[in-house]
Amino acid sequence: MADGEALPKGEATRRLILESAARLFRERGYAEVSLRDIAQAVSMKTGSLYYHFESKESLVEAILTLGTQGALAASRAAVGALGPGADALDRLQAVFTAHARFLLEEEDFASANLKILPQVPPATRERHVRQDREYGDFVGAIIDELARAGRLAPGVDPTVLRMLCFGALNWSISWFHPKGLGATQIADQLIILVRTGALRP
Amino acid sequence: MADGEALPKGEATRRLILESAARLFRERGYAEVSLRDIAQAVSMKTGSLYYHFESKESLVEAILTLGTQGALAASRAAVGALGPGADALDRLQAVFTAHARFLLEEEDFASANLKILPQVPPATRERHVRQDREYGDFVGAIIDELARAGRLAPGVDPTVLRMLCFGALNWSISWFHPKGLGATQIADQLIILVRTGALRP
DNA sequence: AAAAAACTAACGGTCGTCCGTTTGTTTCTT
DNA sequence: AAGAAACAAACGGACGACCGTTAGTTTTTT
Numbered sequence: 001m002a003d004g005e006a007l008p009k010g011e012a013t014r015r016l017i018l019e020s021a022a023r024l025f026r027e028r029g030y031a032e033v034s035l036r037d038i039a040q041a042v043s044m045k046t047g048s049l050y051y052h053f054e055s056k057e058s059l060v061e062a063i064l065t066l067g068t069q070g071a072l073a074a075s076r077a078a079v080g081a082l083g084p085g086a087d088a089l090d091r092l093q094a095v096f097t098a099h100a101r102f103l104l105e106e107e108d109f110a111s112a113n114l115k116i117l118p119q120v121p122p123a124t125r126e127r128h129v130r131q132d133r134e135y136g137d138f139v140g141a142i143i144d145e146l147a148r149a150g151r152l153a154p155g156v157d158p159t160v161l162r163m164l165c166f167g168a169l170n171w172s173i174s175w176f177h178p179k180g181l182g183a184t185q186i187a188d189q190l191i192i193l194v195r196t197g198a199l200r201p
Numbered sequence: 202m203a204d205g206e207a208l209p210k211g212e213a214t215r216r217l218i219l220e221s222a223a224r225l226f227r228e229r230g231y232a233e234v235s236l237r238d239i240a241q242a243v244s245m246k247t248g249s250l251y252y253h254f255e256s257k258e259s260l261v262e263a264i265l266t267l268g269t270q271g272a273l274a275a276s277r278a279a280v281g282a283l284g285p286g287a288d289a290l291d292r293l294q295a296v297f298t299a300h301a302r303f304l305l306e307e308e309d310f311a312s313a314n315l316k317i318l319p320q321v322p323p324a325t326r327e328r329h330v331r332q333d334r335e336y337g338d339f340v341g342a343i344i345d346e347l348a349r350a351g352r353l354a355p356g357v358d359p360t361v362l363r364m365l366c367f368g369a370l371n372w373s374i375s376w377f378h379p380k381g382l383g384a385t386q387i388a389d390q391l392i393i394l395v396r397t398g399a400l401r402p
Numbered sequence: 403a404a405a406a407a408a409c410t411a412a413c414g415g416t417c418g419t420c421c422g423t424t425t426g427t428t429t430c431t432t
Numbered sequence: 433a434a435g436a437a438a439c440a441a442a443c444g445g446a447c448g449a450c451c452g453t454t455a456g457t458t459t460t461t462t
Contacts, residue, residue: 010440029320031232034417047420048442056418089400118316118375119230146400153393153401160382160390161399167372168365174319175364189361192354197398198362199290199347200354210461211406235451248454249408257452 014052017042019108022063026112030060030119060116061124067113068131072138074098074106079142088145093191095139100169100183104176111173136162165190215253217243223264223309231261231320261317262325268314269332273339275303280343289346294392296340301370301384305377312374340367366391 020041024033035056039046053059078098079091086094103110117125140162147158172186181189192198221242225234236257240247254260279299280292287295304311318326341363348359373387382390393399 013441029230029232031230032320035419036417045443046418047444050419051441115319119233119320151401152399153397156393156399157382157390160387161394163373163376164369164387164391164394167376168369171368171372172364175368181358181361186361186365189358190365192357193362193365193394194399196354196400198353198357198395199397200352209406214407236453237451246409247452248410251453252407 010052013042017049017052017059018063018066021059022066022108022112025060025063025116026108030116057121057124060120061128063109064113064117064120064124064128065131067107067109067111068128068135070107071099071102071110071113072135074102075135075138088142088149088151089191089195092139092142092146092194093187095142096165096169096187096190097184099166100172100187103169103173104183104186114170114173139166161194165194211253214243218250218253218260219264219267220309222260223267223313226261226264226317227309227313231317258322258325261321262329264310265314265318265321265325265329266332268308268310268312269329269336271308272300272303272311272314273336275299275307276336276339289343289350289352290392290396293340293343293347293395294388296343297366297370297388297391298385300367301373301388304370304374305384305387315371315374337363362395366395 017038021033021038024037024041035049036046038059039049049059053062075095075098078094079086082091082094103114117128120128140159143158143162146152152158152161168190169187176183176186218239222234222239225238225242236250237247239260240250250260254263276296276299279295280287283291283295304315318329321329341360344359344363347353353359353362369391370388377384377387
């Protein structure tokens with residue numbers, strides 16, 4: 001076979017474990033999913049997982065990392081696609097949309113992230129918060145740019161604005177339904193809120 | 202002692218168990234807290250808890266109920282205090298403020314609710330969702346009133362608006378810090394967003 | 403003394419983890 | 433090219449710790 005890419009077999013299993021575990025974690029939470037559940041999902045025996053991961057904790061840590069790195073990459077790509085001279089508000093909308101799409105449509109890694117981060121062992125959580133901060137800083141820079149340009153209404157706290165917006169988006173996992181509004185539309189509703197508010201002028 | 206109220210001793214212990222368990226659940230999640238942890242927190246032996254609750258599940262169910270009922274009562278009271286002729290937007294602000302205060306300052310019941318609802322046994326969760334819907338309907342009625350009066354901007358979906366707002370508030374548990382902005386100010390920032398957006402006109 | 407409340411001690415079950423073994427492939431030696 | 437040695441990957445069973453729960457008994461309250 002003219003197989004262009006020879007991805008090492010071990011790496012493929014590792015990836016399969018990560019994806020299956022992420023889906024289970026997202027559906028049931030960290031403590032509710034046992035290594036036996038994960039092993040069964042990938043048609044392996046429990047002990048074999050330890051060939052690829054040294055503990056349940058290190059497995060979940062890998063999942064958390066893939067989640068935030070993925071979301072950050074998606075947001076960066078969306079902003080990059082706008083070109084270098086794009087307006088800060090348009091860039092913010094691009095981030096909202098990318099975030100919502102990644103969260104609601106794309107992969108299990110991001111949604112597993114939000115769901116299980118509070119349940120994970122404290123040491124793992126604290127180690128991971130640093131990665132989250134990188135994402136927060138990326139978005140914070142865009143909002144700060146709006147603030148420094150004097151485009152925010154008086155009385156608006158840039159940091160709280162960021163937190164409220166991402167809270168609104170992140171919480172949508174718990175009510176999003178595939179038959180309802182799509183991820184892009186949800187992000188649009190949020191950007192309307194930021195741009196003009198919800199009221200008729 | 203001239204004790205005006207003879208509150209049954211058992212009822213006091215029951216309340217103590219509920220409060221301690223709610224705090225533990227909020228801090229660590231449902232599965233991460235064992236009945237032994239709860240017993241130790243109230244200086245009892247594990248088996249004694251079964252005199253007051255017939256299972257861990259029924260304990261957590263009582264906590265969930267106290268949380269939503271409390272939040273709903275707080276919101277109803279705040280709206281009631283405005284008087285019967287109050288503007289719908291002012292009533293919405295009152296709900297936001299009451300919700301944020303109850304969530305961030307008041308009791309552990311509300312925050313435990315948000316944290317552990319996704320982790321609780323499915324049967325319990327489904328039974329509880331009906332109570333949550335009562336709260337949602339109460340707020341939904343206010344927003345629908347704005348919509349029917351034609352006061353929402355074109356393109357704004359009332360249901361999504363409600364979800365985004367409460368997502369923003371609920372998510373604040375994860376970043377709220379007592380030294381930062383207070384619950385009332387956070388609610389104010391949100392109502393600014395709804396009223397005028399975040400941008401300078 | 404009766405009832406309410408808390409205690410002690412155990413049960414069966416599941417969990418994360420570990421470890422000796424097995425199988426198939428790759429690499430080295432000659 | 434053939435056989436030996438090393439390695440990668442998964443198996444399968446065991447371990448102790450902890451879980452929710454129960455039963456029988458003792459203490460406290462009224």
